[in-house]
Amino acid sequence: MNLILYVLLFFTGAAFGSFVGVIVDRLYIKSYIKGGSMCQSCARRLKWFETIPVISYIFLGGKCRKCKTKIGAEHFWIEMAGGIFAIASYEIFLKNYFLAGSEKSLLLGVVLAILFALLFIVFGVIFNYDLKNKLVPTNYALLLIIIGLAFEAYKAINYQTIYGGLTTLFWLDLFSGFLIALPFFLIYTFSNKKAVGFGDILVYFGIGYLAGFIFGISVFLLSIWIGALVSLILLYLRPKKYNKKTAIPFAPFIILATIIVMFLQLDIIGLSSLLF
Ligand SMILES: [Zn+2]
Structure with missing residues (x-):
């Protein structure tokens, strides 16, 4: 039963x-x-x-x-x-x-x-x-990266059966952590470490490998949309507690987006059909 x-x-x-x-x-x-x-x-x-x-x-x-x-x-x-x-x-x-x-x-x-x-x-x-x-615990972000790399290592070792050879997607997946973390890394660098936290970059890096490139892009977009929507709602509903300068923790949005994308296998912008 x-x-x-x-x-x-x-x-x-x-x-x-x-x-x-x-x-x-x-x-x-x-x-x-x-x-x-x-x-x-x-x-x-x-x-x-x-x-x-x-x-x-x-x-x-x-x-x-x-x-x-x-x-x-x-x-x-x-x-x-x-x-x-x-x-x-x-x-x-x-x-x-x-x-x-x-x-x-x-x-x-x-x-x-x-x-x-x-x-x-x-x-x-x-x-x-x-x-x-409002802080990403570094040890756990590193553990997330290790788990992500374990998934990527498995895919890379079995690349022939999974990708059917050294395809574009194989190479995109191989650098997926760097590619998904890059936008936040640039914002972090050019905003003098103010606009985003370094922990968020580590989380994106781990998830880039965990989800792979196609789903990683979906996670990235969805996390930003959810983050923007929730921030707007908080600014509107609690104007005294939240204003434009309040730091809003971002990792929960990344994780929420990852779970939605992973479990629903969401390719938000139809990237797999664009690539192939
Ligand atoms: Zn008690």
Whole structure:
């Protein structure tokens, strides 16, 4: 029965989401690193039934059972996102590897599943940390680049089957990280490091390799459109809190755009038909 599989996938992903929530809370705070789950406010160790992703949050009403301090709603949403990410990854990218039946495809499926789990953690931490602190954690941006390069290395090694030879797309994909990061790198350089953050450049670089050139261009365009739209809405709705000089974290838009493009396989400007 598929339902059991989906429930298992959902809670596995949600557990990863819960992990992301903990990382974001504790990142750069050394004293918090040790020990199991605890309330951030009263430092009480949590019982097992208070640590079930999604469900605990709902049953505890988003509060600590003892001190009644509110637990940030972002924890609930990261866990939900983890669950949905796991199911979508399996359905869209992993299923065929696991159902194909050969040992090689099974091994590839397991490696891909690990990469997707890592990717979710990296996306989750960068998204939420940037949203909270307006800073892209460099270690996680570098991890994203490593994951992207792993995908690119696999494609480059198997170029004959994937591209059918050393085609234009092979070369574009080989330099994709540089090409996708270039516009922001130029803005960064010519604006004296003010207009965009260096972290955003690293994120684009990693995603350029993760998504490849065609989808990378779509991610680039979509992230700018979403970013512009959200910024305009914030300027309009909250003119006191946001003005033209307020720094708005940009990495969340890049990650949102990547997830939309990857899962929907969106080639926004029809680049694949233009190139071939
Ligand atoms: Zn508490």
